[in-house]
Amino acid sequence: xxxxxxSETSSVVPDPGGPAPGAQAGLGQVVTGALVSVAxxxxxxxxxxxxxxxxxxxxxxxKAAEPFGAIRHAIVDARIVYFLIIALVLWLLISLWPLxxxxxxxxxxxxxxxxxxxTEQKYAxxxxxxxxxxxxxxxxxxxxxxxxxxMVDGIGIYALLALGLNVVIGYAGMLDLGYIAFFAIGAYxxxxxxxxxxxxxHGPFILNPFFVFPIAFVLxxxxxxxLGAPTLRLRGDYLAIVTLGFGEIIQLIANNSHWxxxxxxxxxxxxxxxxxLGINYSWKLDPKPYYYLLLAIIVLVMIAFGRLERSRIGxxxxxxxxxxxxxxxxxxxxxxxKLLAFxxxxxxxxxxxxxxxxxxxxxPQIFSLQASFLVVTIVIFGGMGxxxxxxxxxxxxxxxxxxxxxxxxATDRYIxxxxxxxxxxxxxxxxxxxxxxxxxxxxxxxxxxxxxDSLGASTREAxx
Amino acid sequence: xxxxxxxxxxxxxxxxxxxxxxxxALGYTLVYGVLQLINFAHSEVFxxxxxxxxxxxxxxxxxxSATPHGLASVGIVLVGLAVGSLCGAAAAFTLxxxxxxxxxxxxxxxxAYLISAIGASLFAVNMAGKLxxxxxxxxxxxxxxxxxxxxxxxxxxxxxLVIILVAALMLVLLDTLVTRTRLGQSIRAVAxxxxxxxxxxxxxxxxxxxxFIIGGLLAGAGGFLYAMTFSASNNMGFIPxxxxxxxxxxxxxxxxRGAMLGGIVLGLVESYGGYVFQAxxxxxxxxxxxxxxxxxxxxxxxxERLGRAA
Numbered sequence: 001x002x003x004x005x006x007s008e009t010s011s012v013v014p015d016p017g018g019p020a021p022g023a024q025a026g027l028g029q030v031v032t033g034a035l036v037s038v039a040x041x042x043x044x045x046x047x048x049x050x051x052x053x054x055x056x057x058x059x060x061x062x063k064a065a066e067p068f069g070a071i072r073h074a075i076v077d078a079r080i081v082y083f084l085i086i087a088l089v090l091w092l093l094i095s096l097w098p099l100x101x102x103x104x105x106x107x108x109x110x111x112x113x114x115x116x117x118x119t120e121q122k123y124a125x126x127x128x129x130x131x132x133x134x135x136x137x138x139x140x141x142x143x144x145x146x147x148x149x150x151m152v153d154g155i156g157i158y159a160l161l162a163l164g165l166n167v168v169i170g171y172a173g174m175l176d177l178g179y180i181a182f183f184a185i186g187a188y189x190x191x192x193x194x195x196x197x198x199x200x201x202h203g204p205f206i207l208n209p210f211f212v213f214p215i216a217f218v219l220x221x222x223x224x225x226x227l228g229a230p231t232l233r234l235r236g237d238y239l240a241i242v243t244l245g246f247g248e249i250i251q252l253i254a255n256n257s258h259w260x261x262x263x264x265x266x267x268x269x270x271x272x273x274x275x276x277l278g279i280n281y282s283w284k285l286d287p288k289p290y291y292y293l294l295l296a297i298i299v300l301v302m303i304a305f306g307r308l309e310r311s312r313i314g315x316x317x318x319x320x321x322x323x324x325x326x327x328x329x330x331x332x333x334x335x336x337x338k339l340l341a342f343x344x345x346x347x348x349x350x351x352x353x354x355x356x357x358x359x360x361x362x363x364p365q366i367f368s369l370q371a372s373f374l375v376v377t378i379v380i381f382g383g384m385g386x387x388x389x390x391x392x393x394x395x396x397x398x399x400x401x402x403x404x405x406x407x408x409x410a411t412d413r414y415i416x417x418x419x420x421x422x423x424x425x426x427x428x429x430x431x432x433x434x435x436x437x438x439x440x441x442x443x444x445x446x447x448x449x450x451x452x453d454s455l456g457a458s459t460r461e462a463x464x
Numbered sequence: 465x466x467x468x469x470x471x472x473x474x475x476x477x478x479x480x481x482x483x484x485x486x487x488x489a490l491g492y493t494l495v496y497g498v499l500q501l502i503n504f505a506h507s508e509v510f511x512x513x514x515x516x517x518x519x520x521x522x523x524x525x526x527x528x529s530a531t532p533h534g535l536a537s538v539g540i541v542l543v544g545l546a547v548g549s550l551c552g553a554a555a556a557f558t559l560x561x562x563x564x565x566x567x568x569x570x571x572x573x574x575x576a577y578l579i580s581a582i583g584a585s586l587f588a589v590n591m592a593g594k595l596x597x598x599x600x601x602x603x604x605x606x607x608x609x610x611x612x613x614x615x616x617x618x619x620x621x622x623x624x625l626v627i628i629l630v631a632a633l634m635l636v637l638l639d640t641l642v643t644r645t646r647l648g649q650s651i652r653a654v655a656x657x658x659x660x661x662x663x664x665x666x667x668x669x670x671x672x673x674x675x676f677i678i679g680g681l682l683a684g685a686g687g688f689l690y691a692m693t694f695s696a697s698n699n700m701g702f703i704p705x706x707x708x709x710x711x712x713x714x715x716x717x718x719x720x721r722g723a724m725l726g727g728i729v730l731g732l733v734e735s736y737g738g739y740v741f742q743a744x745x746x747x748x749x750x751x752x753x754x755x756x757x758x759x760x761x762x763x764x765x766x767x768e769r770l771g772r773a774a
Contacts, residue, residue, distance in 0.1 A: 061594050064601040067519045071595065175578050230759040237502045238758055240578055241709055245751035248706075256744055369702070373586055380579055411598065414590040421583025425576050426566045445573040453575035 034095050044091045051087030055080055057415055129388070136295055140288050149287040150402045156294040157356050159394035162378040163301050163387060164348025169376070170385035170438065171309060172341035173321035173453035174232075175240040178247025179375050182346040184254060184367035185223055186216035186353020191266035194358065198266040201259050209272050209358040213351060220350025221343040228342040232335060247372050254364040265363025272358050283358075290359055297355070301348065302387045308344075309387075317341060322441055322450040370414060377417050380424055383431025385438035392433055467739060472618035474735045480624045482731020483631035487686035488708035489715070489723040490638060491556075491679030497655035497718040498675045501574060504581035505559050506683060507705020508588035512555040513684025514691035514700060515596060517548025521692065522603040537607035541626065544606070544688045552684015553677045559584055560676040568672075593698035600695035627689050634682055635724050641678070642720050651675055655718065703747055707734075710754040716764025725765060 034040065052075060059074025074080075140148045161183060168176045191198040194209045207215075231242045254260045272293070273282030283289045308314050316337050319327040328334045356362065374397075382393020397420075401413055408416075424431065430439040438452070445452035467474075488510055495503040521544030525532065532540060563584040567576050609622050642648035653661040654671045662668055687696075690704065707730060715726025733753060738746035757764065 056595075057591070062596055064596045064599070067515070067596060169575070173575060175575060177582070230755060234758055234762050237574065237578060238713070238762075240504075241502065241706065242751075242755060242758065245706060245754060249748050249751055252745075252748065370586070373582060376579065376582065411590060412594055414586050415594065418583045418585070418587030418590065422563050422580050422587065425563075425572070425580035425583065429572060429576050442573060442576075446571045448571060452573035 030099060031096065034099055035092075040091075040095050043094055044087075047087040047091040047094070048084070050090065051083040052080075054086065055083040057412075057419070061409070132388075133299065137292075140291050145287065147402070148291055150398075152287050152290045152294055152359065153356070154402060155394050155398040156291065156298065157352055158375060158378060158398055159391045160294065160298055160301065160352045160355075161349055161375045162382065162390040162394050163298065163305060164345045164352070165375050165379050166345075166384060166387065166390045167305065167308075167341050167348070168345035169379050170390070170435065171314060171317045171321075172338055173317075173451070174338060174342065175237070175376075175453075176243045176342065176345060177240050177369075177372055177376065178227075178243035178245070178250070179345070179349055180367050180369075180372040181243075181247040181250035182220040182223060182349035183353040183356070183371075184250050184364075185220050186350035187357035187362050187367075188254065188260060188266070188353075189216045189219050189350070190354045190357035191269050195266075195269045198269045199259065199261055208275075209270060209354060210274070212354050212358075216350040216354045217347045220353070221347040223350075224343040224346030225339060228339050232338045232342065244369070244372075247367075247369055251364050251367050251369070254367060260364070263364060265361060265366075266357070267361045269357050269361070272355075290355075294355065297351075298391065302391070305387055313337065313340065318437060318441075321453060322444075324451070373414075374417065377421050380421060381431060383433045383435060383438070385435030386431065386433050389431055389433035389435065393431065396432070467736075470739060472616040474739055475732065476615065476618050476620055476624060478732035478735030479728065480627050480731070481734065482711075482728040483628050483635075484686050484690060484727075485704065485708045485711045485731055486724045486727025487631050487634055487682050487689075488704055489711040489727045490635075490720065491683045492709050492712040493715070493717055493720060493723040494651070494675050494679050496712070497720075498651060498658075498672055499564075499568075501564075501577045502581075502709070503559075503676075503679070504578060505563065505584040505588065506556075506679065506708075507701030508585050508592075509552050509555045509559065509680050509701075510683040510687040510690075510704060510708075511592060511696070511698065511701035512588065512687070513548040513552030513680070514687030514696040515592060515601070516551025516684065517544040517688025518601060518603050518691040518696045520544055520547035521606060521688070525604045525606050531604065531608050532606055533608060540606035541630075541692075544692060545630065545685045548688030548691075549681040549684040552682070552687060553680040555588070556676040556680025556683070557673065560673060589698050589701070596698065598698055600697045601691075602695040603692065605692065623693050627693065630685070630689060634685060638678070638682065639720065639724075647671075647674060707750045710750050710757075713754060713762075714757050714764055716766045719764065719766050722764055722766035729765070 055077075056071055056074045059077070059079075060070055062070025062073075140151065143151070161179065165176060165179050168174050168179075188199070190209055190212045192201065193203040193207050193212045193215060196202045196206055227243065227246050228239070231239045255263050260266075271283045283293065309317075316327070316332045319330070319332055320334050320337060324334055378393040378397050379390050380393075381397055382391070383389030397417070400416075404413060404416075429442050441450060441452040444450050488506070491506045491509065492503060495501065495506070521540050524540045524543060528536065559581075563580045564577060567580060605623065607622055607626075611619050611621050612625050613620055640648075642651060650661070650666045650671050651674075653664065653666050654668055658668055661671075690696075690700070708727065711726035711730045712723045713726070714730055715722025715724065717723075730750060730753060734746055734749050737749040741749070
């Protein structure tokens with residue numbers, strides 16, 4: 001494939017590193033040269049199409065009785081002017097980008113050296129993390145109760161989920177599309193073990209939700225191993241489909257079985273509480289205590305995963321990602337380590353499920369496929385492989401979701417998420433805050449060195 | 465006892481859904497053959513084709529005061545198929561342009577393709593939901609649905625017959641295309657070894673685009689057949705999509721005849737299984753079949769022969 005790819009790109013994009021074309025010819029001439037060409041006309045067409053898509057995306061809802069109604073109302077409308085202006089600006093930006101880039105690079109070349117040596121330090125400055133933590137501690141006092149509730153249910157829980165999925169996608173380079181199923185396992189385990197009335201069935205003894213954490217942790221990990229063991233031997237992209245199916249099956253069972261209370265879900269799971277050494281404290285309806293508990297857990301998980309990433313296991317994952325066959329040949333037990341990553345990811349999800357279940361009621365709709373996709377989106381958007389990145393991804397995307405909640409119908413959010421994911425893959429596959437290593441791997445993979453994921457074919461050759 | 469009694473009816477039903485799976489599965493298998501990637505968004509191509517065909521045919525059916533018959537019925541079905549497959553092809557083409565081509569130009573890692581396909585799928589499903597409501601859209605059948613004939617006591621009605629016949633015709637056409645024509649030859653060449661195919665003068669970019677379009681044509685026509693008999697909705701693609709993928713893996717992914725066989729086998733297994741167990745767990749059976757094949761014979765029934773027609 002690589003042979004076809006290079007020839008066309010080089011003809012479209014002028015070399016940004018070269019001297020500015022404006023040096024000899026007049027600037028106006030160069031600008032018209034960049035704007036008037038077949039490629040440029042095609043770019044304009046693409047930009048206009050993009051603008052129209054944007055208009056339809058943000059336009060009115062349609063009806064099945066009138067297939068073209070919504071599209072027509074979105075386009076035949078005064079708003080279209082804005083979108084055409086956006087398209088035009090975008091076109092100008094794209095067309096003049098190489099030019100601007102060349103001009104800017106002349107100026108910045110002298111400065112760039114010292115700056116990059118600062119920004120590309122080996123470890124993230126610890127001061128930044130401390131500042132962020134302090135901000136996170138004081139944030140709840142500046143927002144309303146409803147916002148803080150969302151910070152727990154929406155942002156915090158999903159940040160935890162994204163941290164877990166980051167182990168699977170970011171560290172081991174596999175794709176798990178049924179991730180929310182393990183969350184469901186954790187949540188239903190809580191309802192089963194911690195309450196005698198949340199579900200029609202309950203455990204042999206009623207436990208404090210705190211004691212369900214280890215149970216859910218183990219249950220989810222076991223489910224992950226059972227699911228992963230047969231599929232991880234195969235080509236990696238099968239894993240995506242099998243996990244997708246698993247997620248659907250779990251939701252289907254939760255929806256249809258009477259043990260899980262069917263579509264009504266579980267009510268009345270007790271809140272977390274501590275009765276230990278004379279301390280009696282319980283988490284109640286106020287979201288703030290949950291916020292701090294979740295914050296503490298997230299910080300701990302981040303520290304733990306940071307150490308994991310730099311450990312022997314983490315390095316082995318990186319080796320698998322970059323070249324699975326080479327890793328196998330140098331004695332890395334690839335299958336076992338991939339399974340480990342999968343199980344760790346699953347157990348974090350189960351863990352988050354307990355927290356979620358003890359905070360509020362839940363029903364099978366929460367464990368939908370779209371929720372799994374949302375977690376994947378957060379990881380990709382934030383920057384796969386970067387712990388801080390995925391948490392920031394959750395803050396941005398879920399914060400955006402909260403902001404859009406009253407402005408855009410909830411179901412339309414996924415249109416934007418889909419667009420964001422595609423855009424991210426096209427323009428910035430490494431995410432908002434990329435992991436340096438991942439960024440380098442993606443770059444190398446694009447130049448035909450290594451894989452940057454473990455979707456490679458370990459058994460495929462044998463199958464031929 | 466009941467099962468033996470119902471055996472032939474279940475077989476007919478299984479053949480009907482199986483031939484639809486086969487038609488969709490071909491799209492997965494063809495794209496897998498040339499690009500070695502699972503086109504996750506193929507189910508949305510199916511969905512968009514279904515909507516296109518349904519809207520076109522529904523408009524025509526509504527022009528008749530009674531159920532159309534004779535040539536009019538044939539005409540409406542043909543129009544629905546044509547519009548459906550054109551919409552499917554347009555969707556597949558756009559998908560390739562927007563979600564895959566920029567990545568291919570950059571030689572991106574394979575994870576990127578999967579993720580971008582998910583993005584495209586999310587976008588298409590929810591966009592369709594926004595444009596055409598999030599509910600089942602149905603149409604009047606363009607023909608009278610009666611019993612045509614009996615096979616061992618099992619009823620074959622018009623609907624079933626139309627689906628099986630059209631699907632069979634498409635399968636035969638595709639098989640001829642892949643095995644006999646020049647385009648088919650270049651598709652097989654790219655599937656076997658893209659780099660060598662370039663050296664032999666095959667325009668790989670063109671072959672890739674055409675492969676997507678062929679897959680889209682088939683999926684769109686299949687989508688119309690599905691929408692005509694059941695209904696269309698924005699999230700209709702997911703379950704048939706996963707099943708068709710299962711069928712492709714079952715037959716041996718990358719193998720064109722394998723996908724056809726896999727589709728039929730899966731349809732039959734599901735039909736029997738749904739009767740023996742419980743209808744609401746029918747969807748689980750396909751997933752279980754998938755996991756079982758992957759465990760026992762990951763190369764599928766006919767073997768994973770990229771670039772071979774059989």
